[in-house]
Amino acid sequence: MSYFGDIYKGIKTLLSGMSVTGKVFLNNKNNAITQQYPDNRETLKMFDRFRGEVVMPHNENNEHRCTGCQKCEIACPNGTIEIIWDRQVDPETGKKKKMIDQHIYHLGMCTMCGLCIEACPTDAILWAQNYENSVFDRTSLTKVLNQPGSKIMPGVED
Amino acid sequence: MDTNSANSNLKSEDYFINMGPQHPATHGVLRLLLTIDGEIIKKVEPDLGYIHRSIEKMCERDSYQQIVHLTDRMDYLSSHINNEAVCLTVENALELEVPERVKVIRTIIGELTRIASHCLWWGVMGMDVGALTTYFYGFRDREMINDIFEETCGARLTMNYNIPGGLMFDIHPNFVKRTKDFVAHFKTKIPEYDKLLTNNVIFQKRMKGVGILSKEDAISFGASGPVARGSGYSCDVRKYHSYSALDKVTFNEALKSDGDSLARYEVRIQEMWESLSIIEQLIDNIPEGEHKIATNAVIKLPKGEFYQKVETARGELGVFIHSTGTKNPYRLKFRSPGFSNLSLLNHIAVGGKIGDLVASMATLDLVIPDIDR
Numbered sequence: 001m002s003y004f005g006d007i008y009k010g011i012k013t014l015l016s017g018m019s020v021t022g023k024v025f026l027n028n029k030n031n032a033i034t035q036q037y038p039d040n041r042e043t044l045k046m047f048d049r050f051r052g053e054v055v056m057p058h059n060e061n062n063e064h065r066c067t068g069c070q071k072c073e074i075a076c077p078n079g080t081i082e083i084i085w086d087r088q089v090d091p092e093t094g095k096k097k098k099m100i101d102q103h104i105y106h107l108g109m110c111t112m113c114g115l116c117i118e119a120c121p122t123d124a125i126l127w128a129q130n131y132e133n134s135v136f137d138r139t140s141l142t143k144v145l146n147q148p149g150s151k152i153m154p155g156v157e158d
Numbered sequence: 159m160d161t162n163s164a165n166s167n168l169k170s171e172d173y174f175i176n177m178g179p180q181h182p183a184t185h186g187v188l189r190l191l192l193t194i195d196g197e198i199i200k201k202v203e204p205d206l207g208y209i210h211r212s213i214e215k216m217c218e219r220d221s222y223q224q225i226v227h228l229t230d231r232m233d234y235l236s237s238h239i240n241n242e243a244v245c246l247t248v249e250n251a252l253e254l255e256v257p258e259r260v261k262v263i264r265t266i267i268g269e270l271t272r273i274a275s276h277c278l279w280w281g282v283m284g285m286d287v288g289a290l291t292t293y294f295y296g297f298r299d300r301e302m303i304n305d306i307f308e309e310t311c312g313a314r315l316t317m318n319y320n321i322p323g324g325l326m327f328d329i330h331p332n333f334v335k336r337t338k339d340f341v342a343h344f345k346t347k348i349p350e351y352d353k354l355l356t357n358n359v360i361f362q363k364r365m366k367g368v369g370i371l372s373k374e375d376a377i378s379f380g381a382s383g384p385v386a387r388g389s390g391y392s393c394d395v396r397k398y399h400s401y402s403a404l405d406k407v408t409f410n411e412a413l414k415s416d417g418d419s420l421a422r423y424e425v426r427i428q429e430m431w432e433s434l435s436i437i438e439q440l441i442d443n444i445p446e447g448e449h450k451i452a453t454n455a456v457i458k459l460p461k462g463e464f465y466q467k468v469e470t471a472r473g474e475l476g477v478f479i480h481s482t483g484t485k486n487p488y489r490l491k492f493r494s495p496g497f498s499n500l501s502l503l504n505h506i507a508v509g510g511k512i513g514d515l516v517a518s519m520a521t522l523d524l525v526i527p528d529i530d531r
Contacts, residue, residue, distance in 0.1 A: 006359075009359055010359045010360070013357050013358050013359050014358070014359075016353050016357065017353060017354045017355070017357075017358055019353070020350050020353050020354045021291055021354070024295075033298050033301065046308075047305075047308050047309045047312075047330075049308075049309065049310070049311070049312040049327075049330065050308060050312055050313075051312040051313050071455075075223070075224075077220055077224035077227060077228070111227060111316070112312075112313060112316070112318075113224075113226075113227035113316075113318045114312065114318060114326060115223060115224065115227070115318075118321070118326060119455075127312065
């Protein structure tokens with residue numbers, strides 16, 4: 001191809017490419033595609049299946065659903081969950097029953113694979129949708145999921 | 159003055175430089191040892207191991223359910239397809255037939271993953287050769303797929319949505335609508351990609367005739383995926399060993415015979431069209447049914463060796479499990495596409511300029527965690 005033909009073709013393709021960018025520039029003035037974080041902190045809501053961190057919901061009587069079966073601990077691939085448990089006398093039946101003392105969750109080690117929540121037979125642990133997990137001290141990433149003084153909900157068996 | 163001829167008075171000697179491990183064009187921690195003469199490359203030696211995490215060894219420790227989440231971290235751009243590969247191997251070994259619904263959903267999400275991976279590749283490849291706009295456009299369209307994944311699977315990149323025996327949970331009610339919206343949106347965007355980058359003269363001159371790989375070499379180096387198909391080697395695992403619901407759909411294998419960087423580029427653009435057509439054929443008739451079938455809490459494979467291969471966005475991923483009948487594999491080996499594709503880099507780069515090396519490396523579409531594992 002001739003020298004001037006090359007120049008003509010080059011400018012033509014350049015302009016047709018710029019027509020694409022020009023359209024995007026003009027059309028997207030009012031709706032930015034990127035998240036305006038942290039300005040939209042108040043309105044930003046994650047999807048309801050989003051894997052933020054593992055939590056253990058408690059009801060108003062400070063009762064949870066964890067029976068201490070340790071299935072989540074076994075399912076976890078990297079030792080994120082540790083359960084400290086004991087056999088205590090159940091006041092209702094008078095028999096000894098396995099009860100959790102502490103359900104320890106190391107958020108810093110968690111890979112968010114979701115196997116613990118799949119394994120839980122009583123739906124005691126769930127995903128929370130919070131996403132701001134950066135802290136200054138890594139010891140605060142180790143959490144005890146059951147609240148102090150909490151008990152197992154009556155009627156929950158595995 | 160001719161410095162290359164043998165009777166020149168000027169002495170020249172080989173010069174050695176490092177490219178990486180923190181070079182932006184290596185997309186990760188890949189270190190290339192270049193032996194150059196002036197601007198001409200005489201030898202390229204990849205130095206691996208910077209991101210080795212011994213995933214294969216960790217698999218020997220984990221149960222079969224736990225292995226799946228490790229494969230997310232290999233080729234993180236096609237994580238769903240990696241998960242599927244392990245699940246298919248385990249299901250084949252157990253002679254488990256998963257429901258039709260699972261197969262169709264796996265295929266749809268797998269093709270979405272492929273498009274997302276190619277979108278990212280298109281963006282960063284344009285950036286490698288000097289077109290910064292493509293980076294933003296590629297990520298803009300990939301964002302829609304990531305939202306689909308986040309809503310259905312709960313995560314954007316490391317999804318871990320597959321389990322042996324099916325899917326972790328059913329698709330979100332919005333999944334079908336969002337996917338249809340994306341297909342309609344993306345159909346208008348690929349022509350824009352062509353207008354912006356493919357037809358650009360500067361881009362074509364940088365890609366045409368650069369990094370030529372013949373069909374014979376592609377086969378002998380064990381290349382797979384778009385790299386091999388750019389050289390005219392028909393090797394699509396989806397066609398030849400179809401898995402999941404891929405036997406129900408019709409699609410063409412993207413093939414180009416030139417073997418240069420532009421051919422590999424065009425194969426990937428063509429693959430995005432084919433993936434869109436696969437999704438369109440399946441999205442309207444996802445069969446009803448269960449999203450998983452019950453397996454034992456502790457999966458024990460029978461004694462023996464099991465192999466399954468799938469087509470990831472980068473090529474052929476093989477999973478080999480040697481089982482001794484216990485709950486862990488005795489040995490698990492991944493045949494990763496990136497490793498074989500990287501091995502031919504020296505072959506295609508020698509004799510070219512350093513700038514050409516960046517262009518041909520961009521079209522190999524390397525993901526370093528996939529190579530190192």
